[in-house]
Amino acid sequence: MITLxxxxxxxxxxxxxxxxxxxxxxxIAAGRVTGFVGPNGAGKSTTMRMMVGLTCPDxxxxxxxxxxxxxxxxxSKVVGAVxxxxxxxxxxxxxxxxxxxxxxxxxxxxxxxxxLADVGLSSVADRRAGGFSLGMRQRLxxxxxxxxxPQVLLLDEPSNGLDPEGIRWLRTRLADFAMQGGTxxxxxHLISELAMFADDLVVIGGGRLLAxxxxxxxxxxxxxxxxxxxxxxxxxxxxxxxxxxxxxxxAGRIQVRGATVDHISQLAYxxxxxxxxxxxxxxxxxxxxxxxxxxxxxxxxx
Amino acid sequence: xxxxxxxxxxxxxxxxxALHSEWLKTSSLRSNRAIVLATFIGGAATSLLVATxxxxxxxxxxxxxxxxxxVSAMLAAVCGITAFSAEVQHxxxxxxxxxxxxxxxxxxxxLATVTAFGAVLGIVGVAGGLxxxxxxxLPTGDGALIPETIVWALVDTMLSAALGLGIAMIVRHGSxxxxxxxxxxxxxxxxxxxxxxxxxxxxxxxxxxxxLLAIESxxxxxxxxxxxxxxxxxxxxxxxxxxxxxxxxxxMLKRRDVE
Numbered sequence: 001m002i003t004l005x006x007x008x009x010x011x012x013x014x015x016x017x018x019x020x021x022x023x024x025x026x027x028i029a030a031g032r033v034t035g036f037v038g039p040n041g042a043g044k045s046t047t048m049r050m051m052v053g054l055t056c057p058d059x060x061x062x063x064x065x066x067x068x069x070x071x072x073x074x075x076s077k078v079v080g081a082v083x084x085x086x087x088x089x090x091x092x093x094x095x096x097x098x099x100x101x102x103x104x105x106x107x108x109x110x111x112x113x114x115x116l117a118d119v120g121l122s123s124v125a126d127r128r129a130g131g132f133s134l135g136m137r138q139r140l141x142x143x144x145x146x147x148x149x150p151q152v153l154l155l156d157e158p159s160n161g162l163d164p165e166g167i168r169w170l171r172t173r174l175a176d177f178a179m180q181g182g183t184x185x186x187x188x189h190l191i192s193e194l195a196m197f198a199d200d201l202v203v204i205g206g207g208r209l210l211a212x213x214x215x216x217x218x219x220x221x222x223x224x225x226x227x228x229x230x231x232x233x234x235x236x237x238x239x240x241x242x243x244x245x246x247x248x249x250x251a252g253r254i255q256v257r258g259a260t261v262d263h264i265s266q267l268a269y270x271x272x273x274x275x276x277x278x279x280x281x282x283x284x285x286x287x288x289x290x291x292x293x294x295x296x297x298x299x300x301x302x
Numbered sequence: 303x304x305x306x307x308x309x310x311x312x313x314x315x316x317x318x319x320a321l322h323s324e325w326l327k328t329s330s331l332r333s334n335r336a337i338v339l340a341t342f343i344g345g346a347a348t349s350l351l352v353a354t355x356x357x358x359x360x361x362x363x364x365x366x367x368x369x370x371x372x373v374s375a376m377l378a379a380v381c382g383i384t385a386f387s388a389e390v391q392h393x394x395x396x397x398x399x400x401x402x403x404x405x406x407x408x409x410x411x412x413l414a415t416v417t418a419f420g421a422v423l424g425i426v427g428v429a430g431g432l433x434x435x436x437x438x439x440l441p442t443g444d445g446a447l448i449p450e451t452i453v454w455a456l457v458d459t460m461l462s463a464a465l466g467l468g469i470a471m472i473v474r475h476g477s478x479x480x481x482x483x484x485x486x487x488x489x490x491x492x493x494x495x496x497x498x499x500x501x502x503x504x505x506x507x508x509x510x511x512x513x514l515l516a517i518e519s520x521x522x523x524x525x526x527x528x529x530x531x532x533x534x535x536x537x538x539x540x541x542x543x544x545x546x547x548x549x550x551x552x553x554m555l556k557r558r559d560v561e
Contacts, residue, residue, distance in 0.1 A: 104402060
């Protein structure tokens, strides 16, 4: 388990200072995919950088099963991180870049070809990285993170620049990694993407923790309602309320919360009330997360 | 229940791997090979041009072969800068520190690499200088002096590379560090040598580096000749600048966040 306890980071001093991360405490369970969600400027990247010692927290500590990143004997065998897809010299080839990274991390050179094949870059292994697309750079950065066969992957917006096929590949690759017992901590703006494969979600806004729970628990908050159009609005509304349903009418339509289309249709049929239109409306996970982060959003459109 | 297991500590030092990594990075860049080639060509061309066009005085290979070392030292300082600033500019510093968080180990391997590269530039520049001088038919002079001057030329280029690395660890921004270094070395120091007393000028970094080569020049004032430091003292002056830059750079590397 990765534990973050009371992490605080302030940038700048005096009146110009900005609290980027404010007393953040949460756990990341091992062997699961944890999504890290928040609006721009929420402190996601700062938090991830603090997790690998690139940014020094003002307060608090981060431990990997009780050990700080700095104390890990062979960090690349524990944590692999993709925090910036541009992290390579444009004059080097992927093979040269990864060979140097392997030597630096004390990783056998044979891993270079393995990870190149893993991320689908074998065919361009000897081409200079300067001409690579953002998607190829993302793959190469992921190859660098996988080099040490780490138990934990920290990924900051890894799907940026990937085409739909690349996004699907990444999703599958990360799900496989987690299936084999790996821990994935991934930030993304694409909440619907995360919802497809994350087990848990950590939501932050304005540097503060807003939620840290399983996707299942968050999904339970999804609010479902049925909207009905009928020529007998008053009769149907009275019928629904008599049956203990939370129904109300507005603009000639009835909205019933917490009911299903089947149940409403059956009631109306039994009481010979004609329905013109029946539809189910559900708030999405995205709506829930947006509602959670709304007050903490720093940059919004007018 | 999954857990994260901490690998057992190993007795193996991370330094050989880190040095191997630095060697792979240095040797894989075409720009570094181009600088080595340019250093040789520059040294050869300088000696050849001097041998061909300077006819009003007798010049010896023991002096002329080391003229280019002044430029080699400047190039070594620039390479010292880029060895670190390129890691910052291209975002490769972060993965290095994620894999091995020790800033001290990183600084030491960088120092070893840039001083070795400085030595390569020094020896290649002198080799070019000697080749050009021989090709131009310069008289050798006291040939016994050449090995000693080669050693001092290497000290000059190696310390200059270390100084460049220290500056880069402080400034981080490659273009700013390189332009600052070149303006200082090529303009400011030359102006200071005109306006400041010779007793102060001898403590300027690149002036001290040039003193290691013991090149005699008609431009040197009697004051400058009288107050000139010996080679060892000049080396200590340059080493002091490099050490200060490295110590400050190291402290800043430890303190600052990595982008």
